[in-house]
Amino acid sequence: MVYGIDQLMPSPPTVVALGRDSLTGLPCEPINTIAPVNSVGHGKRKHDGSIQSELAGLTREERRRRRRATLKYRTAHATRExxxxxxxNVAFTELRKLLPTLPPDKKLSKIEILKLAICYIAYLNHVLEA
Structure with missing residues (x-):
């Protein structure tokens, strides 16, 4: 489904508040405030000599594959994911709130949200140039 400027909004909006200033009211956290996930150590294990000798004969790729197969690594990876x-999903929800649709509560897929955002930006540029 492709959205045209005419389909997007039949009349110019009464208030257009897009820009950096419009993002200040959003409930966003800075990225560095997210709690860090415990990561797998990058050094060799020192508590068990047998593990060191086991890993010594493996290539770098095999050691990486074994390290990624551990429960701790998989759990940390799943948490990060x-x-x-x-x-x-929060970013798409916030973007969806900024886009006009009829009806206003219509459920849109992510690709529809992106296409609608592109058309809405083009429409706003058209309004500003006119």
Whole structure:
């Protein structure tokens, strides 16, 4: 589905507040305030000599594959992925709130949100140039 400028909004909006100043009211956290996820150490384990000797004969790729197969690594990776997906979904929700649609509560897919945002920006540019 492709949105045209005429389909987007039949009349110019009464208030257009897009820009850096319009983002100050959003409930966003700075990225560095997110709690860090415990990561797997990058050094060799010192508590068990047998693990060191086991890993000594492996290539770098095999050692990496074994390290990534551990429960601790998979759990940390899953946690990071959940945080990433949640932030991604929040960003789409915030973008969706800025876009006009009829009806206003219509459910849109992510690709529809992006296409509508592109058309809305083009429409706003058209209004500013006119």
């Amino acid at each position: 959940r945080i990433r997906v949640e932030a991604f």
